[in-house]
Amino acid sequence: MIAEVIVDIAASETDKIYDYLCDDDIVAGSRVRAPFGGKTVAGFVMRVKEKSDYPVVRLKRVYPTPDELPALNPECLSLAEKLTARYRVPKALALRLFLPTEMRTGKVRELTRNYARLVCPLEEIKLAKTAKNQLGAATYLAEHGKTDCAYLNNLFAGGVSGLEKKGYVEITREQILRDPYKTLDREDKLHTLTPDQKRAVDTIKTDSRTVQLVHGVTGSGKTEIYLTLIADCLKEGKSSIFLVPEISLTPQMLAQLRARFGKNAAILHSGLSAGERFDEWWRLRTGEARIAIGARSAVFAPMENIGVIIIDEEHDSSYASETAPRYNTFDVAYLRAKTNGCKLVLGSATPSTDTYKRAKDGEFSLIRLDKRINQRPLPEIVIADMRREVRRGNNSAFSGALKEELEKCLAGGKQAILFLNRRGYSQTVICKECGYVAKCEFCDVSLTYHRDEDCLKCHYCGAKYGMLSACPDCGGKKLSYAGTGTERIVADLQKLYPAARILRMDNDTTSGKEGHYKILKTFAEKKADILVGTQMIAKGHDFPSVTLVGILDADMSLHFSDYRSGERTFQLITQVAGRSGRAEEKGKVVLQTFDPENDVLRFAIAYDFEGFYENEISLRAAMAFPPFSKIVRVLVTGEDDKKTIEALREVYIALEKLYTDNPEKFLFFNKMRAPIKRIQNKFRYQVLMRLCDTSVLPEIYAACAEARNRDVLVSVEENPTNLS
Ligand code: ADP
Ligand code: ZN
Numbered sequence: 001m002i003a004e005v006i007v008d009i010a011a012s013e014t015d016k017i018y019d020y021l022c023d024d025d026i027v028a029g030s031r032v033r034a035p036f037g038g039k040t041v042a043g044f045v046m047r048v049k050e051k052s053d054y055p056v057v058r059l060k061r062v063y064p065t066p067d068e069l070p071a072l073n074p075e076c077l078s079l080a081e082k083l084t085a086r087y088r089v090p091k092a093l094a095l096r097l098f099l100p101t102e103m104r105t106g107k108v109r110e111l112t113r114n115y116a117r118l119v120c121p122l123e124e125i126k127l128a129k130t131a132k133n134q135l136g137a138a139t140y141l142a143e144h145g146k147t148d149c150a151y152l153n154n155l156f157a158g159g160v161s162g163l164e165k166k167g168y169v170e171i172t173r174e175q176i177l178r179d180p181y182k183t184l185d186r187e188d189k190l191h192t193l194t195p196d197q198k199r200a201v202d203t204i205k206t207d208s209r210t211v212q213l214v215h216g217v218t219g220s221g222k223t224e225i226y227l228t229l230i231a232d233c234l235k236e237g238k239s240s241i242f243l244v245p246e247i248s249l250t251p252q253m254l255a256q257l258r259a260r261f262g263k264n265a266a267i268l269h270s271g272l273s274a275g276e277r278f279d280e281w282w283r284l285r286t287g288e289a290r291i292a293i294g295a296r297s298a299v300f301a302p303m304e305n306i307g308v309i310i311i312d313e314e315h316d317s318s319y320a321s322e323t324a325p326r327y328n329t330f331d332v333a334y335l336r337a338k339t340n341g342c343k344l345v346l347g348s349a350t351p352s353t354d355t356y357k358r359a360k361d362g363e364f365s366l367i368r369l370d371k372r373i374n375q376r377p378l379p380e381i382v383i384a385d386m387r388r389e390v391r392r393g394n395n396s397a398f399s400g401a402l403k404e405e406l407e408k409c410l411a412g413g414k415q416a417i418l419f420l421n422r423r424g425y426s427q428t429v430i431c432k433e434c435g436y437v438a439k440c441e442f443c444d445v446s447l448t449y450h451r452d453e454d455c456l457k458c459h460y461c462g463a464k465y466g467m468l469s470a471c472p473d474c475g476g477k478k479l480s481y482a483g484t485g486t487e488r489i490v491a492d493l494q495k496l497y498p499a500a501r502i503l504r505m506d507n508d509t510t511s512g513k514e515g516h517y518k519i520l521k522t523f524a525e526k527k528a529d530i531l532v533g534t535q536m537i538a539k540g541h542d543f544p545s546v547t548l549v550g551i552l553d554a555d556m557s558l559h560f561s562d563y564r565s566g567e568r569t570f571q572l573i574t575q576v577a578g579r580s581g582r583a584e585e586k587g588k589v590v591l592q593t594f595d596p597e598n599d600v601l602r603f604a605i606a607y608d609f610e611g612f613y614e615n616e617i618s619l620r621a622a623m624a625f626p627p628f629s630k631i632v633r634v635l636v637t638g639e640d641d642k643k644t645i646e647a648l649r650e651v652y653i654a655l656e657k658l659y660t661d662n663p664e665k666f667l668f669f670n671k672m673r674a675p676i677k678r679i680q681n682k683f684r685y686q687v688l689m690r691l692c693d694t695s696v697l698p699e700i701y702a703a704c705a706e707a708r709n710r711d712v713l714v715s716v717e718e719n720p721t722n723l724s
Helices: 074-087 091-096 101-105 132-144 149-155 159-165 195-206 222-235 251-264 274-286 296-300 329-340 353-360 386-391 400-411 486-496 515-524 565-577 599-605 609-623 641-661 694-707
Strands: 002-007 018-021 031-036 039-049 112-118 169-175 211-216 239-243 265-268 291-294 306-312 343-348 365-369 380-385 415-419 426-431 448-450 455-457 464-466 479-484 502-505 530-533 546-551 588-593 630-638 666-679 682-691 712-718
Touching: 002 031, 002 091, 018 031, 039 091, 074 091, 074 329, 101 274, 112 132, 112 149, 112 159, 132 149, 132 159, 132 169, 149 159, 159 169, 195 211, 195 222, 195 343, 195 365, 211 222, 211 353, 222 239, 222 251, 222 306, 222 343, 239 296, 239 329, 251 265, 251 291, 265 274, 291 296, 296 329, 306 329, 329 343, 353 365, 353 609, 380 386, 380 400, 380 599, 400 415, 400 546, 400 588, 486 502, 486 530, 502 515, 546 565, 565 588, 565 599, 565 609, 588 599, 599 609, 630 641, 630 694, 641 666, 641 682, 641 694, 641 712, 682 694, 694 712
Parallel strands: 211 343, 211 365, 239 291, 239 306, 265 291, 306 343, 380 588, 415 530, 415 546, 502 530, 546 588
Antiparallel strands: 002 018, 002 039, 031 039, 112 169, 426 448, 426 479, 448 455, 455 464, 630 682, 630 712, 666 682
């Protein structure tokens, strides 16, 4: 037999179908080892046929990889082909979306791990004061006993091996049984559906449209609707895909799913170890697990016979991929729903303007849930006018109203959440004498001061720099810290309320698989009074004791130069506010702003989604912004500025021709430097377009595929969520 093979090399030169001889029992979707250019490489069988157009003597032979089942099922194969055509990426790249990386790199089913253990008491360990990581690791081991080396290395790079060399630590290799969430409490609250929930489930099942939008206020019980749909599919022997924005942030949801579906659910997400991810994926492929739960990449889960696909928090920006192929999760889910003849359920308290328009136009079914479970009221949102605070001489991050509410909340033994979407201590460090701003060497952005570690960090590439004692330009000693971050908020709060127990949750405090979980658990057990955090606290958490939410800077996301900033702000406020008053006690929200007259804020505090939408959609129509047009950005990036500009020129010439040949299809066309000129040492340029007719899209993708090369990345972004 002859196999048509794609070799697993993501380059345009090798992006072809190659014919090979193969055994008779090989089927499409199998992985093979193929001799290729003097080496043996991994490949995928796309099709099996009787004859080749090439003479048989010239064909080489492929050997099957010993998988128990072909890695890709027919649906996934055909989906990969569609994605290749749509996004013009090498086929190997599209195929990779469907497989766990561990499978491709051969690090499969590794079931042992290294553990470290102290061999003497901590007091007997003699280390130099500068050996911080060794000291840290030793102290950790003394407190926690035997610990996974990989975990320790995450916390204290190189610490364990240093200790081992000195003979303080013994390392053993041990067999492990992977159960990613064995430490989660298995709790489940089975509920009888309310009439609203029942109506939603019935509509989803009986309505003829593929896409079902559940627009339900926060706390209206959307999760229970999803779980009911999934359970019903399971009963019919069908599988389900359940997508959530950031599953690692919502351990409560995980625990609930595990409790209800046990081994039938497989959870795919980046927080798992390589082996765990592989095991979970494989359980789905074999059908042992029929429910795939995960972030956007779980839309590629290797399931068959799908009964429902659910996208929770459908408006969330994490559903747009930021690496090639830059697929849109909705589009992939829609294709799969169509192929499987099943429903695609979207859920949100604040649907995206685009989705909501399609629902109102009747393309999607629209199901509303206007009330919280048990008729609990939505928390009252009051505005604190920060201009007035400044006039009164209050330059702190806390308004009088917020302090008053905080005091009440603490006195009553309740809990509060304070939200600020900026981590670190202060956003920038500026020299007061010459105006110098500390910037990253590799990125064109200013550095954030982190007081914990007394260092400057780049939030784009993660680079760390020692704190400055003087201005490197003028030698001035007066450095000012501008822009407050979460770290500073905690420090200021602690001064105001010395007795309060305060937790901080942001990218700096949540390393490790269970980093989020630990903080949330401490808070849920009421071992802390105030939780301060970035947007990671906005999502999905259900803390019954929280009666106060403070939004410290509601303006921050309003003034991004992005057509979606209004929508984003409305969503964020609604999400964060939804964390307050979820149980018996009524909740309150204090929203601090310098722009209290702003339309978006006014609609948000009134929970007037409909009003917000009408306002927003008429603005978009007037400005011809999406969904009335499509914004397309071609981003050209590379380390060598000259080569990058050359590629930019090449793609620009092709696009400009497209533009001059079809002026009626374009509303806007321009090339420029990207707003951030350099990130991670890569120069960045862009061609920005706004289309009123998307029939030129395939040609835009083609032009970019043509211009990209080994040194320069040329990518197409449709309605990008991030224009930096
Ligand atoms: P949403 O996802 O819409 O924000 P949740 O699914 O988190 O809302 O539900 C809010 C709360 O209501 C949760 O604590 C949940 O356990 C509870 N709940 C959901 N459905 C029911 C029901 N039918 N009866 C009683 N409580 C319910
Ligand atoms: Zn940087």
